[in-house]
Amino acid sequence: MRKEAIILYVEDREMDVVLTLDAFKQYNFVNEIHVVRDGQEALDYLFGEGKHADRSIYPLPDLILLDLKLPGISGHDVLRKIKSTPLLKRIPVVILTSSKQEGDLAMSYDSGANSYLVKPIKFEGFLDVVGRIYDYWLTLNIKPPKHD
16 A cells, blocks of 8 residues: 655756656656755755745655765765754655765665665666655555654
C-alpha cells in the first residue's frame, strides 16, 4: 500500500529534475514533490526560512532526495546539517548522485545518509531507480516518528 508522502528533491541540473519527475509520473505519483536547486535553498526549505517560511505551503518532507554536487553549499554539507538537527535527523535522506567515487560514498554514509544511489544515464534506468525508491521508501518502509 502506497502512503502519501512529501518529497524534497535537491537537484541543480534541469535535465535530471525533468527525468526524475517524469519517472515519478510513470508511477502515477500524485503526492507533493518540492524541487530546490542548491544547498542553500534546501536548508532554507528545511528550516522554514525566507520564501519557505510558510509550513502550510512548504511542509517538512517525509523523504529527501539529495544530489551531492550542488552549487554553493554542497550536498555533503546539507546532509551533515540535516542529520545534526533534532527536528530533521529522522527524515530519510537518499543520496541521488552521478558520483561513483568511493570517498563520496563513504562520506555520505558517515554523515548519516540512509541510501546512496547513482543516477542512471538513460530514462529507463531512471524509471527503474525511481520505481525502487517509490516501492521501498514510500511503500515498505515504516516512517520514523516525528521528532518532538
